[in-house]
Amino acid sequence: MSAALFLFALAGLAAACRTAAPAVVADLLIVNARVWTGVASQPEAEAVAIVGGRVAAIGTTAALSAWRGPATRVIDAAGARVLPGFNDSHVHFMGGGLQLDNVDLRQAPSPREFARLIAERAQKTPAGEWVLGGDWDDQLWDPPALPTRQILDPVSPATPVFVNRFDGHMAVANSAALKLAGVTAATPDPPGGVIVRDAAGNPTGLLKDAAMGLVNRVVPPLTPARRAQALTRALDHAASLGVTSVRDMGPDAGDLATYAEFAESGRLTVRIAAAPSELQWADQARLGIRRGFGTPFFSLGAVKGFADGSLGSTTAYFFEPYADAPATRGLLADEMIPLEGMRQRLTAADAAGLQLCIHAIGDQAISVVLDLFAGVAQANGARDRRFRIEHAQHVAPKDFDRFASLGVTAAVQPYHAIDDGRWAERRIGPARIQTTYPFRTFLDKGVRLALGSDWPVAPLNPLLGIYAAVTRATLDGKNPDGWVPAQKLTVEEAVRGYTAGAAYAEFTETDKGTLAPGSLADIVILSDDIFAIAPARIRDVTVRTTIVGGQVVYGAPR
Ligand SMILES: [Zn+2]
Numbered sequence: 001m002s003a004a005l006f007l008f009a010l011a012g013l014a015a016a017c018r019t020a021a022p023a024v025v026a027d028l029l030i031v032n033a034r035v036w037t038g039v040a041s042q043p044e045a046e047a048v049a050i051v052g053g054r055v056a057a058i059g060t061t062a063a064l065s066a067w068r069g070p071a072t073r074v075i076d077a078a079g080a081r082v083l084p085g086f087n088d089s090h091v092h093f094m095g096g097g098l099q100l101d102n103v104d105l106r107q108a109p110s111p112r113e114f115a116r117l118i119a120e121r122a123q124k125t126p127a128g129e130w131v132l133g134g135d136w137d138d139q140l141w142d143p144p145a146l147p148t149r150q151i152l153d154p155v156s157p158a159t160p161v162f163v164n165r166f167d168g169h170m171a172v173a174n175s176a177a178l179k180l181a182g183v184t185a186a187t188p189d190p191p192g193g194v195i196v197r198d199a200a201g202n203p204t205g206l207l208k209d210a211a212m213g214l215v216n217r218v219v220p221p222l223t224p225a226r227r228a229q230a231l232t233r234a235l236d237h238a239a240s241l242g243v244t245s246v247r248d249m250g251p252d253a254g255d256l257a258t259y260a261e262f263a264e265s266g267r268l269t270v271r272i273a274a275a276p277s278e279l280q281w282a283d284q285a286r287l288g289i290r291r292g293f294g295t296p297f298f299s300l301g302a303v304k305g306f307a308d309g310s311l312g313s314t315t316a317y318f319f320e321p322y323a324d325a326p327a328t329r330g331l332l333a334d335e336m337i338p339l340e341g342m343r344q345r346l347t348a349a350d351a352a353g354l355q356l357c358i359h360a361i362g363d364q365a366i367s368v369v370l371d372l373f374a375g376v377a378q379a380n381g382a383r384d385r386r387f388r389i390e391h392a393q394h395v396a397p398k399d400f401d402r403f404a405s406l407g408v409t410a411a412v413q414p415y416h417a418i419d420d421g422r423w424a425e426r427r428i429g430p431a432r433i434q435t436t437y438p439f440r441t442f443l444d445k446g447v448r449l450a451l452g453s454d455w456p457v458a459p460l461n462p463l464l465g466i467y468a469a470v471t472r473a474t475l476d477g478k479n480p481d482g483w484v485p486a487q488k489l490t491v492e493e494a495v496r497g498y499t500a501g502a503a504y505a506e507f508t509e510t511d512k513g514t515l516a517p518g519s520l521a522d523i524v525i526l527s528d529d530i531f532a533i534a535p536a537r538i539r540d541v542t543v544r545t546t547i548v549g550g551q552v553v554y555g556a557p558r
Pocket of ligand 1: 090091092249454457
């Protein structure tokens, strides 16, 4: 049922019994709260009444007491801050769940600890299975150095190991994995990828971007049981962080089947809007699936593509060379080669009514994607299509106005800014960092923002994302007043990006992102009032209660 239909039905019930009390009573009533609604006409309230999974009324605690019936569940928020549920506009949800299950190398501060963690996991891994995941960060090592198979082989000579950098753009394989994949000194670099080699020309085990596919294609497929276990872990984690909706980027058919199965059996506690790869756009188009198609819990109708790599892997595609690697400007993704193929697919996908979400990080990659979008709009005519550029990290000053005129949403991840901010200036120099993670410039230019995490590349916690956008305080503590502070957001702007902005970017703004009569009852109750405390404390704020569709999915009501 849509928001409008819901209100119409509710009005009918109320009209049937014109007494002082509403004819219907609330299933759930939140009282004594400080509700931030996101609605200009009534920005603050004390209470929310919920009927049938949607918000029925917003107002004062006294006024909404009329909605209380004998079976109404009442949550006394005791003055706590209440927001619309967080909508993370860019995650890899199944990958996040798998990460919660896989070896965790994120904190490994040295090659020695890296090897110890691999050894521990290899011993526990049954024959025929691989050691996967990892999310290592070479920048934590002193000095920073990229891992090689020489670290892995002694601790896992037989069990295949293939563990990725946290940004997903590089991974290192041991010799057992390289052998299964048939990668040798004679293997050429694939388009859009690099097989890193030693002085003698032998693979070091490190594979960049498209070259990772050489090994990935021999990794045994995930079983349905493993996917279900990962999804369950992802849902629990999201609920604990107040995440009530996600835009899931690049799921495969097995992921979609698992989401559908959970949706059907009522086990989804996060609303998933999926954007499978643009390479398979025709699968959706053939069936008439268009933007926003599906149910409030599981929808399709978008495609995700890649224009380039990442800053950390020096594969983000720039107009000018890297400051610390002057021989390269980065790489276009393999699906951009040839560009004409990408143009044809995106034009056809848009003509079929699918929403386009394209990963672009370097300034030239972003510029090329804007060219593609302009061409698509010209070819297919005016329409509410809501193009998205995912990450939009390093923007050429000349391109901001094109974001605005083409109606492109910048789907950005603030945590990356306080992470990359530790070393980005070394990599691209002082001029380009001025419009790096340029959240303020986007808003000033009239560009819509949808905030997110890119989990599991970064933590899923939206409060960390808001903290990052508001403080821009890098993780190394070296920029307490903000890295490129002119690009800071206010707390309210960041909250909007994580609620209404993300909802708009998935065509669901009439249902989600604000709290008003008719909205889906996706609500979060926080431990502290993020609008009142010092911004530096926002990262310590926790979620007390998470409500999805009127159901409490995390936390005990007071
Ligand atoms: Zn991503």
